[in-house]
Amino acid sequence: MKRILVFGGKGQLGQCLAKVAQERNMIEMFLFLSQEEGDILDEISLSLLFHRENPEYVINCAAYTAVDQAENERDLCELINKTGSINLAKYCQEIKATLIHISTDFVFEGNIPHLLNEESPTNPINVYGRTKLDGELGIARLLNEHIIIRTSWLYSEIGNNFMKTMKRLASERTELGVIVDQAGTPTYAIDLANTIIDIVKLNHHKYGVYHYSNEGVASWYDFAKAIFDISQIKIKLNPIYTSAYPTKAKRPMYSVMDKTKIKSTFELQIPYWRDSLVKCIEELNKIS
Ligand SMILES: NC(=O)c1ccc[n+]([C@@H]2O[C@H](COP(=O)([O-])OP(=O)(O)OC[C@H]3O[C@@H](n4cnc5c(N)ncnc54)[C@H](OP(=O)(O)O)[C@@H]3O)[C@@H](O)[C@H]2O)c1
Numbered sequence: 001m002k003r004i005l006v007f008g009g010k011g012q013l014g015q016c017l018a019k020v021a022q023e024r025n026m027i028e029m030f031l032f033l034s035q036e037e038g039d040i041l042d043e044i045s046l047s048l049l050f051h052r053e054n055p056e057y058v059i060n061c062a063a064y065t066a067v068d069q070a071e072n073e074r075d076l077c078e079l080i081n082k083t084g085s086i087n088l089a090k091y092c093q094e095i096k097a098t099l100i101h102i103s104t105d106f107v108f109e110g111n112i113p114h115l116l117n118e119e120s121p122t123n124p125i126n127v128y129g130r131t132k133l134d135g136e137l138g139i140a141r142l143l144n145e146h147i148i149i150r151t152s153w154l155y156s157e158i159g160n161n162f163m164k165t166m167k168r169l170a171s172e173r174t175e176l177g178v179i180v181d182q183a184g185t186p187t188y189a190i191d192l193a194n195t196i197i198d199i200v201k202l203n204h205h206k207y208g209v210y211h212y213s214n215e216g217v218a219s220w221y222d223f224a225k226a227i228f229d230i231s232q233i234k235i236k237l238n239p240i241y242t243s244a245y246p247t248k249a250k251r252p253m254y255s256v257m258d259k260t261k262i263k264s265t266f267e268l269q270i271p272y273w274r275d276s277l278v279k280c281i282e283e284l285n286k287i288s
Pocket residue numbers: 007008009010011012013014034035038039040041060061062063064065080084102103104105132151152153154155159160
């Protein structure tokens with residue numbers, strides 16, 4: 001197989017992909033690009049890069065991911081999440097590469113408590129979600145050879161995420177309030193990285209939108225409680241309601257995704273979120 005380019009290679013998911021590629025003895029197939037090495041907004045450099053490397057697959061882990069800050073930086077967020085994604089689709093089309101693009105459960109409004117499948121109507125309620133949806137639509141319009149994976153609540157031993165924030169806050173405080181009335185599914189970025197590599201290896205050409213998270217349902221409170229229990233951290237954890245904790249960007253109240261399509265298409269088994277959290281905390285303990 002030809003080279004695989006990974007944009008956003010130094011972000012959380014990009015680094016998890018590198019870790020998994022290393023473990024699976026596939027690292028030499030990949031080129032992981034930092035923002036400086038592969039700026040998805042720099043069309044001249046992109047053109048040179050695509051024609052020089054002539055990849056078979058391009059994986060886009062690059063994104064503007066600061067959900068609250070996006071409400072004040074709409075233009076920058078739109079440039080990266082919409083225009084940048086469309087740029088990649090354009091060059092993939094030019095050299096006949098497949099684009100694997102990562103999107104989010106935040107494309108949904110999440111106002112009804114039922115499982116969201118790939119056909120469920122989208123209706124983002126914040127700038128980040130809107131720009132991610134525009135990126136998806138732009139890619140689908142330009143390039144048939146795309147696999148868009150919507151995921152949720154990513155965490156891992158690498159990079160910044162909710163799990164790391166909880167552990168840090170627990171070292172600074174004796175008591176913590178965490179949102180109990182938003183439901184979703186935590187996703188171990190290493191599990192997602194393994195799935196992306198499984199999809200590349202299968203090389204099925206089964207294009208379209210897919211949902212991927214770990215199995216199960218949790219609130220942020222449940223997630224935090226599990227982090228503290230597994231890490232044996234003693235802290236008073238208080239459930240709080242969204243109405244008592246206003247944020248700049250609104251979040252979906254319920255964004256649990258149906259994974260039937262990705263599981264059946266690529267014959268995948270998806271781990272339960274708490275089992276993956278145990279593995280992640282074991283990994284974190286090894287490196288800290
Ligand atoms: N994190 C979550 O909870 C979550 C949930 C659902 C979906 N997702 C999606 O999953 C994907 C991966 O997320 P993540 O957690 O790995 O995010 P992340 O850690 O914030 O990584 C994003 C990366 O994109 C890079 N980037 C920003 N602008 C760029 C540009 N113009 N050109 C090239 N690279 C650029 C950033 O580089 P710098 O570090 O140099 O700025 C960063 O390394 C994203 O598409 C995100 O929308 C994430």
